[in-house]
Amino acid sequence: xxxxxxxxxxxxxxxxxxxxxxxxxxxxxxxxxxxxxxxxxxxxxxxxxxxxxxxxxxxxxxxxxxxxxxxxxxxxxxxxxxxxxxxxxxxxxxxxxxxxxxxxxxxxxxxxxxxxxxxxxxxxxxxxxxxxxxxxxxxxxxxxxxxxxxxxxxxxxxxxxxxxxxxxxxxxxxxxxxxxxxxxxxxxxxxxxxxxxxxxxxxxxxxxxxxxxxxx
Numbered sequence: 633x634x635x636x637x638x639x640x641x642x643x644x645x646x647x648x649x650x651x652x653x654x655x656x657x658x659x660x661x662x663x664x665x666x667x668x669x670x671x672x673x674x675x676x677x678x679x680x681x682x683x684x685x686x687x688x689x690x691x692x693x694x695x696x697x698x699x700x701x702x703x704x705x706x707x708x709x710x711x712x713x714x715x716x717x718x719x720x721x722x723x724x725x726x727x728x729x730x731x732x733x734x735x736x737x738x739x740x741x742x743x744x745x746x747x748x749x750x751x752x753x754x755x756x757x758x759x760x761x762x763x764x765x766x767x768x769x770x771x772x773x774x775x776x777x778x779x780x781x782x783x784x785x786x787x788x789x790x791x792x793x794x795x796x797x798x799x800x801x802x803x804x805x806x807x808x809x810x811x812x813x814x815x816x817x818x819x820x821x822x823x824x825x826x827x828x829x830x831x832x833x834x835x836x837x838x839x840x841x842x843x844x845x846x847x848x
Contacts, residue, residue: 633703633707633710633711633714635701635703636703636707636708636711636715637711637714637715637718640682640685640711640715643685643688644681644682644685647681651677651681654674654677655674655726658670658673658674658677658727658730659730659734661673668731668746668750670727670730670731670734671724671727671728671730671731671750671753672727672753672757673727674723674724674726674727674730675720675723675724675727675753675754675757676757676760677723678719678720678722678723678724679716679719679720679757679758679760679761680760681719682712682715682716682719682720682761683712683716683760683761683764683765683768685712685715686712686765686768686769687768687772690772695846705840705843705844705846706840706843706844708843709765709769709836709839709840709843710836712765712839713761713762713765713832713835713836713839716758716761716765717758717761720754720757720758720761721754724751724753724754728750731750746817747817748816748817748818748820748821749817749820749821751821752817752820752821752824752825755821755824755825755827755828755829756824756828758828758832759827759828759831759832761832762828762831762832762834762835762836763835765835765839766835766838766839766842769839769842769843769846770842
């Protein structure tokens with residue numbers, strides 16, 4: 633697995649100039665917007681870049697070569713999930729440093745009570761990896777985007793349908809907002825982490841099954 637992670641890091645470093653540009657953009661936008669934006673932006677960027685290594689692996693029949701190396705398909709899948717988590721966490725740390733630097737530059741005192749909510753960005757964004765990895769493995773980079781758009785379209789239709797069923801009344805949404813406001817940041821973090829872990833585990837099992845049935 634260590635060799636796979638080194639491979640993915642080297643693939644990312646081939647695009648280091650692009651990543652550096654995104655970090656500079658995040659810093660500039662963080663200065664003009666809410667400083668916490670830079671944390672979510674960099675964490676999402678890292679997750680997308682990490683997921684993109686699957687596309688590099690499948691390029692020019694690359695899977696056929698990779699599967700001749702001394703590791704099994706389950707290890708390959710496990711490495712992708714772990715690599716996405718490591719990348720998201722690492723970029724979150726960079727974003728957190730920039731966040732506190734921006735607040736210091738603005739003269740805004742840093743409130744450590746916000747830390748649990750800021751940490752909750754990691755499991756929230758990591759859900760995108762849990763969705764995208766099996767799609768990438770099953771359909772490839774191009775088709776997976778189409779499938780993802782379809783999934784989001786279905787969610788949008790369900791939300792609109794739910795709103796029509798509820799009617800114009802905002803009472804259910806107000807009650808939900810009041811309920812969430814009443815929860816402590818630590819509870820919200822633990823809940824999101826638990827949901828993310830469960831969905832990621834299910835996603836991992838699906839990805840392993842996809843890889844085991846894949847022919848190269």
